[in-house]
Amino acid sequence: MNLPNNIALTAKKxxxxxxxxxxxxxxxxxxxFENCVKAILQLKGRVVVTGIGKSANIAQKIVATLNSTGTPALFMHAADAIHGDLGMIQPDDFVICISKSGNTPEIKVLVPLLKRKGSKLAALVxxxxxxxxxSADFVLNANVEREACPHNLAPTTSTTASLALGDALAVSLLEARGFSSSDFATLHPGGSLGKRLYLKVEDIYTQNEAPSVKEDATLKEIIIEISSKRLGATAVVKKDSEELVGIITDGDLRRMLNKYEAIQAITATDIMTPAPLTVEPDCYAxxxxxxxxxxxxxxxxxxxxGKFEGFVHLHDLLKEGLV
Structure with missing residues (x-):
């Protein structure tokens, strides 16, 4: 086999x-297009997306996108529809039929049956x-001049266009519904994506130690607290309350040794970083x-x-798969 020397050029084309x-x-x-979106918004049933061949693959992806963005949807293969699967469609459903030519034999058989069901029909063609x-009530125009295939045969540009138009439809519905990130989280509870949308600091930090010292704590007390709690730092709180005033890290201790000759009288106030960065428990992880x-x-x-509660560590977030 002789490898072509213009692979990159072909890919770019x-x-x-x-x-x-x-x-x-x-x-x-x-x-x-706008009327199609409005009709789906008023829908009492579901959106059923159908197609055959590569269009069926695109239909499945559009169904997944619709479901994940708040529009209940089902996939129905056009060939299976005329062999029993047509029973999944109810009169209140809305059917989107995807076809490049719009003239395939299966589609010509299916369309009259869909019309008989009483469902609204959109053609993505x-x-x-x-x-x-x-034959459709709405036409979603996905016209392309030619396929990316050099023979203008393999579905490439046409399937990409259909997929993009399906995304445009789904996002238009999402925005019209006011579908929020919290709504999205309820439909995506699994994996790192879901955790980004629902996991909060309060779900994590309580599993950690909560090292803290008073602002007049001695150097020995500080080192023992940091070492025993194993978070590489300790909070510094007021003498008479849990109000946060600073933080001391392992790095602060090392810098202190370089800065001071006599360390016997050092207290937490001398080496802490005042007003450290903080988060509230209800902050998203x-x-x-x-x-x-x-x-x-x-x-x-x-x-x-303003009162010290605990620590959230980078390792906690890594363990939850947020990176």
């Missing part, structure tokens, strides 16, 4: 062709003159992680109304 095709889709977002487009990364530190003090 494909990406440029698909990028241009997606950019052209913006010209096709019209009143019909490349050809607005096709049987499917002419992802926000705490962002602060640590921005400031190049490995721990944050947790306070509530």
């Amino acid at each position: 494909v990406l440029n062709a698909e990028a241009e095709a997606i950019a052209r889709l913006a010209d096709f977002i019209d009143e019909e 490349c050809s607005t003159d096709s049987y499917l487009a002419q 992802a926000e705490a992680m962002a602060i640590m990364q921005d400031k190049s530190i490995t721990q944050l003090i947790v306070t509530k109304s």
Whole structure:
């Protein structure tokens, strides 16, 4: 086999062709697209997305995106539909049929059956003159000039355009519903994505030791507290309360040895960093992680109304998979 010497050039041509095709889709977002979104918003049933071949693969991804952004959706393979799966569609459902040509035999059989069900039908097609487009209540125009395949045969640009138009539909519905990040979190509780959206500092810091010393603590007391609690730092609080006044880290101790000759009389106030960075217990863990990364530190003090509560450590967040 002789390897071509223009692999990179071919890849760039494909990406440029698909990028241009997606950019052209913006010209096709019209009143019909808006009316389709409005119809889905008023829907009592579900969105059923169907297609055949590569269009079926795109349909499955669109269904996943709709479900994850607050629009209940189902996938139905167009070939299976005419062999029993049509039973999943109810009169209050909304069907989106994806087809490049809009004229495949399976689609021509399926469309009259869908119309008989009484469901609204949107055609996501490349050809607005096709049987499917002419039969639909709404037409989502995903027209492309040609495929990225050099023979203009393999579905490439057309499937990318259909996928992008499906994303545009899903996000339009998301924004129209006022779907928030907290709504998103309820649908994505698993994995690092879900944790970024729901895990809070209060879910983590209570598992750690809470090293603290009074502001007049001796050097010996400070070292014992840091060493025994194994977080590499201790909070410094007022003598008569738990109000936070500073933090002492391992680094502060090393710098202290370089700064002072006589260390016997040193207290926490002499070596602490005053007014340290803190987070509240109800702060999202992802926000705490962002602060640590921005400031190049490995721990944050947790306070509530200015009073010391504990520590959240970078290792805690790494263990939760937030990076």
